[in-house]
Amino acid sequence: MASDILDSFSKYLIDFESEDIAGSMKLRLELKRKGHNISYADALGYFLSRKMGIKFLTGDRAFADLSGVEYVE
Template sequence: MVNYFFDSYALIEIINGNENYKGYTKSKVIITKINLIECYNSWISEMGEEKADYYFSFFKPCCIEILDKDIKDGVKFRIHLKSKNKKINPSYIDCIGYVISLRLNIKFLTGDNAFKDLPNVEFVK
């Protein structure tokens, strides 16, 4: 089984049944609680509280700790990305997830265009 760090977009697309993500449903999901917050916000507004609570509980065991270094490196990485391209606006949460994926030596699964051509990214729309 392949491990991926799933950004919120990827996790939401899997739950929404996006066929392009079908091949990733057997992968080990690795996320953080801040990704779970973003997903819960989407799920509760799209599916209601009962289903949102179900998915929250289902994915909570997939959460790993965010180290202080991850936060600092994620912010620095976001500044670096924005300095290279003023038109992109990657979220802090996604930048933290990306640096965590690098630390864990696993692919970062996303559909966010800000990460499309970066190393260590599995880009799926």
């Protein structure tokens, strides 16, 4: 049962490279310097969404005024 549920989400998984992790950490540091305190996981998600040219959907207020973000409350 759990494996069936996990399989249903497999179409939403994306691959990423170690360079993406490095890029997301650089982006996280840049954002932190501008007063945006975001998690490592969110930094990776935001970085990958920008790389893929899609919006980053989040309810985290730290992203509310950033480009390429669909902020929801």
